[in-house]
Amino acid sequence: MKTIVPLLQNVPLFQELSQADLLGIAPLFVEKKVKKGSILFLEGDAGEELFLIKSGVVKIYRLDEAKEIILALFRDGDFFGEMSLISAGLTRSATAETLEACTLYALKRTSFVQYMEKSPKLCLKLLETTMGRLRQANDQIYDLTFLGVRSRIIKTIIRLSEQHGIPAQDGLLINVKLTHQQLANMVGTVRESVTKVLQELQDDELIQIDKKLITLINVDAIKAEIR
Structure with a gap:
């Protein structure tokens, strides 16, 4: 899984980790190849994995009375599902579906906990990333309202x-x-x-x-x- 290290180096969440840490984390990722139109998880599902996109496009959306509301689009080099790394037992707040055939890397929280426990910088980066996406969501709510x-x-x-x-x-x-x-x-x-x-x-x-x-x-x- 050394091939994933250059991809991890460009992900804000992992940029501050040493090469040794990246080499240690890389084997924890599981590669998944999925077809266009595949549901990766549904709103309300248990959140257990972070996803990293090697190739393809994924949309994140919610349904409001059967009407689809797209919250975000992610593509090569992006990641999503990071909330599942923060705390056990959280459910997915939206649905993720592939818009193209995708190659993804999935990281389970249970596999990643050991790195969070010994790396305050990583925990802080995860919090910063989550807060940044929350601010973006607030901006979208403002736009829809005003x-x-x-x-x-x-x-x-x-x-x-x-x-x-x-x-x-x-x-x-x-x-x-x-x-x-x-x-x-x-x-x-x-x-x-x-x-x-x-x-x-x-x-x-x-x-x-x-x-x-x-x-x-x-x-x-x-x-x-x-x-």
């Missing part, structure tokens, strides 16, 4: 570009394929509203869309659209 639909859509695009953006010839490419319905599920609106706003941004030459991939041409101008 921003109009158009601003929420634009802000979601900007957030996705910050999380998954890669430099491209024409601007900043969001390196995750998204349907209009998936974006609507992230924003808390209907697909037609997303289609309308995206078309307006394209007409104003602020974004480009090709094969479900969005490129931000002028990020500052797009941010100015938030009102």
Whole structure:
């Protein structure tokens, strides 16, 4: 499992560990290959594992009266399920499903406890990571409460570009394929509203869309659209 060490070195949770510690933790991860559309865990399930993504895309969502609300998207190098490492007996607060075929590494809490007990830095990093994601969730709640639909859509695009953006010839490419319905599920609106706003941004030459991939041409101008 030495091959996982370079991946761990780029995960904020493990960045402060020594090479020796990383080599010690690496064998605790179990590789899993899963197909597109696979449910990794359901909201309410017992939380026992942290997942690290080697390749693929995973969506985290909740159901509200059968309506899907996407909370986050994770891809290569991202991790999720970290709350399960903090305390035994916690249940999953959302559902995780693969949007693409994925290769994942799973780490059980019971295997990881020994490292948490002897590494205060690791415990602190885990807490920092969890608090950071809580702040992001609070920001999303604020947006849903106080921003109009158009601003929420634009802000979601900007957030996705910050999380998954890669430099491209024409601007900043969001390196995750998204349907209009998936974006609507992230924003808390209907697909037609997303289609309308995206078309307006394209007409104003602020974004480009090709094969479900969005490129931000002028990020500052797009941010100015938030009102």
